[in-house]
Amino acid sequence: MKKRLISLAAVLLCAVLAALPAFAVAGDTVPAGPDLQVSADYDWNRFRGQNVTLYVYNWGLYISDGSDDSIDVVKGFEDLTGIKVNYTTFDTNESLYAKMKSGAANYDVIVPSDYMIGKMIGEDMLEPLDFSNIPNIEKIGAAYKNLEYDPDNAYSVPYTWGVVGIVYNKTMVQEPPTSWDALWDIEYAGNVLMFNNSRDAFAIAAKKLGMSLNPTSTEQVQAIAEELKAQKSVVQAYVMDEIFDKMTGGEAAMAPYYAGDAIVMMEDNPDLDFVIPEEGTNYFVDAMCIPKGAKNKEAAEMFINYMCETEVGAANCDFIGYSTPITDVWETLDDDLKYSPIAYPSEEVLANTEVFISLPDEINSAMDMAWSDMKSYDEAGSGWMVPVMLLLALALIVFNVWRKLHRRQRSDLY
């Protein structure tokens, strides 16, 4: 009898020991939606059933959202945590700033670029993050933390990084461009697209003039603005994300844009190529932040932690094309993407890049004013428009007076 019991216990022990690894593996990850697995080491279910809605404001086409057979990471988050996400998009840092500064909207998570984060920190518009809720901060490479815009890394968690360069259509240019002044070339008049936001556009013109893309005086701003005005006759349109359809559709020969988007465009249209001009370019980091006074700070931090999960980061990297700051994700990439000169340029190229810093108020307003001026500048039309308009006004006044007199004449007849 005893022998039987001992052998039974032994069998049970073996079974448990054999099953233990299975438990260990099952304990490591939990599913987030049908396609993703995230770390189980985190309490994702804290807000389940509490009817929480998170308002996320991100760049357009900047998350893997399920279109084009990609993984829907937002839905994955909703399934994992029971939190509803209201996801809306903006197209420039400045419009994000305008909406937030005026108080015209409340968001829980925003994804500005480096210099805008610096500006917002300076104006006390961001909440300091509680990193006990974002343990995945450890997974971000050291090279992307504690940068100049957020030196203590208290307010932001890097999301993507990249460089700016020229996307061009190989069949529509005589030779591949090597310098920023290809965008001013009259040869390609009407075939050049340009950034529709002040910072990026000024940066390119500054680089063309050999200046820093962080102007230090209003005279520099004016000089750069003059350069942009000179470019106007060559520019087909000022665009942000509308560029995708235009370049893939062959509407324009070349355009400056972000490396990640260039990769996506090149997948859609193999005629396209990307080059980082010799004068150097802008190196940017986009990071996730929480605006001051956000209602659901902890849920927002949960979302930020979720975005740093390896599989989520990989899905995003795959869909949006931008370079990832998460070391684990970089490890999982294919070699041709890992060492791609576009997505992960060499040290040499990176050394020739400059980061945006947030500019002092007077330079900012000079830049804003110069941008409005440049956009409204019309070298062809400025002369004749005002006199024509005055003539029209005169004609209207004469017509009105004639009409009143005529009416009186007619009523005089009866």
Add this chain to the structure above:
Amino acid sequence: MKQKHWRALQQAYMVLIFSFLYVPIAVMAVFSFNESKSRSVFTGFTLNWYKSLFTNSMILDALALSVAIALISALISTVVGTMAAVGISSMGRKSRLLINNLSYLPIVNPEIITGVSLMLLFVAYRGFAAWANAHMGADLVPQNIFGLPTLLIAHISFSVPYVIFNVSPKLRQLDVRMYEAALDLGCNPTQAFFKVVMPELMPAILSAFLICITYSIDDFIISYFTCGNLQTLPIAIYSMTRKKVSPEINALSTIIFLVILAIILFTNHMDSRKYRRDQQRG
């Protein structure tokens, strides 16, 4: 010019104008069935974009919001506007003229100015609320009003004048004697109003209600400035057009067109039935 040449020219001109109006819509519809994402080359037939449209949560949420706001704001506008029309009609000529001219303002004012001015008002209110809350030490005054409240206020503000200008002429055409007869027969003023005046006004009130819904669902500019972090349908469409374009937009456009066409044919049918019935009644 010979009569039949004239008629041929007439018809040709009308066909030209109507094609001008409908060709872009037709093109959108054709390309909503396009296999590839190209907007100019038709590669193959597919219903995929319609399918993916129905799972696009951004569009569906925006549609729900637009419909909800349209219904609520139209309801409130119709009630407030009808009351206002009745009240205004019993005022003296000078006050009537003043109020009518002021009411004309939201209709005539460019939408961007209405939108901007409302946004400034709400931002100023928010600043005031923040100051008041800081002063009182507690969050008593609601501060974050951007979103549903601001959208509703904005939509009601531009809808009410349309109600007033729709109901007022009907009110003027009303036969006062009917109302007085009801009073003579023993009704008190309220009863007389609801039994005699309202039925006469009903067609105008209904058409005003429909106009409010239409303008509210289609409003983009005013909603753009007052929506906060919400998205109505036109705003969602706008953000779709700023990005890599998907034929889902074409599918959406075709569906909207078919819905409107159905509504028009339906109201036309109802109208002609009513017309025939009125004719029979003699």
Add this chain to the structure above:
Amino acid sequence: MVQKKSLAAPYLVWMAAFIIAPLIIVVYFALTDSAGNFTLDNLMTIGRYSTVFARSLILAAVATAICLVLAFPVGYFLSRLRTSKQHIMQMLVMLPMWMNFLLRTYAWMSLLEKNGIINRILGLVGLGPFEMINTSGAVVLGMVYNYLPYMILPLYTAMTKIDQSVVEAAQDLGAGMGKILTRVLIPLSVPGIATGITMVFVPAVSTFIISRMLGGGSNLLIGDLIELQFLGNSYNYNLGSAMSLVLMVIVLLCMSFTSSFDEEDMEGVV
């Protein structure tokens, strides 16, 4: 009749709070700087953008004129149809008007692009690709397309009131096409023309969507400038309010030429 002036009270309060007060706030912002001090700087700065204002007014005027010329015959022919047909045709004119404005403008993008449908069709016949989008012409086309029904309907309403016998009498008296137009049709449809011009010119002068989608971001109109100051790149409430003030004054000025503020006329709008 129903002597209840107080029924209008809720509306009057609402009007004061949400129609008058916002406009006063706009004026306030227009005349102050960011610190709150009174200044005329904002209005002076607008001088730099005079070409934008001029361009908006000219393009809107051209679009309005084209709409008027195109819509006049349509209104007339519609009004001469049989009543039953009139109803259907009226609906057909209104249908595009009820389609979403953005989608209608967007539809033209795919037609006008360099590799768009029109250029492809022309390419089949051998005509070179024309640069149609991102020009002022595209913006005017967008305006005409979007606002044509708003011109057709008032003209049609006005012309239904012109009895055919008047036209026939003129013909009997020996008037040719031109005389009938200038002496009979146009004078009698003036209220419709006035309404139509109002309903086309005001939105056309203040739009920012059409210029953004079809103008390529370099043909800035007043609407674009104002949007830039509030929700766009150049965050400057004071300048934006000043521009809005000037725009409002311009619109009211134009309105005073084209419409009378009498009660009966106003209802023609709705």
